Amino acid sequence: xxxxxxxxxxxxxxxxxxxxxxxxxxxxxxxxxxxxxxxxxxxxxxxxxxxxxxxxxxxxxxxxxxxxxxxxxxxxxxxxxxxxxxxxxxxxxxxxxxxxxxxxxxxxxxxxxxxxxxxxxxxxxxxxxxxxxxxx
Numbered sequence: 001x002x003x004x005x006x007x008x009x010x011x012x013x014x015x016x017x018x019x020x021x022x023x024x025x026x027x028x029x030x031x032x033x034x035x036x037x038x039x040x041x042x043x044x045x046x047x048x049x050x051x052x053x054x055x056x057x058x059x060x061x062x063x064x065x066x067x068x069x070x071x072x073x074x075x076x077x078x079x080x081x082x083x084x085x086x087x088x089x090x091x092x093x094x095x096x097x098x099x100x101x102x103x104x105x106x107x108x109x110x111x112x113x114x115x116x117x118x119x120x121x122x123x124x125x126x127x128x129x130x131x132x133x134x135x136x
Contacts, residue, residue, distance in 0.1 A: 004098070007035040010076060010113065017081040021112045028107040034088055035101045037077030044068040064094055073099055083114035090115055 009028055015021030028034060041063060042050050047070055050056055055072055063071040072078065077099055080088070087107050091100040107113055 004036050004038060004075075006075070009034060012076060012079055015081055015112055017083065017112065017114065019081075020079050021081045021114070022076050022079050024107045024109055024111050024113060026109050028103045028113075030103050030105050032103050033100060034103060034113060035076055036098050037073045037075035037101070038098050039063070039071035039073050039077075041097060042070040042072065063092070071097075071099075077101065081112065081114050082116065084116055086114050086116040087111070088113045088115045 009025055009032075010022050011025050012020050013023050022034075042059065050059060050070065059070040059072055063069040077090075080090075080101065087103065087105050088101055089104050091102065093100055101113075101115070103113075
């Protein structure tokens with residue numbers, strides 16, 4: 001992994017969707033990288049311990065080639081909220097232990113950046129929590 005610099009394109013604030021969210025500090029163009037976040041990989045045998053902590057709410061599951069591990073995303077990566085009407089997506093770069101977040105459409109200044117936790121824009125597969133349908 002090369003050097004990762006904090007993004008100057010985003011900020012964290014209260015979200016109308018849930019808790020905290022990630023917002024655009026400036027206009028972000030479709031296809032632009034929003035942030036690259038390193039991860040801490042949690043091996044399968046430690047997942048039951050992770051489930052006993054609040055970190056379980058921030059874990060990214062199905063990590064690695066076998067999809068049996070999880071990852072805790074550092075930086076702002078664990079704060080992106082879900083929406084089926086996402087304006088961003090994530091790309092797993094497992095061999096570098098990072099997730100790259102990219103805009104799938106132009107994002108206005110001060111707009112919340114949201115992604116579909118299912119991994120694909122428009123995928124409305126039921127999640128492990130009650131998801132809001134609208135982008136707030």
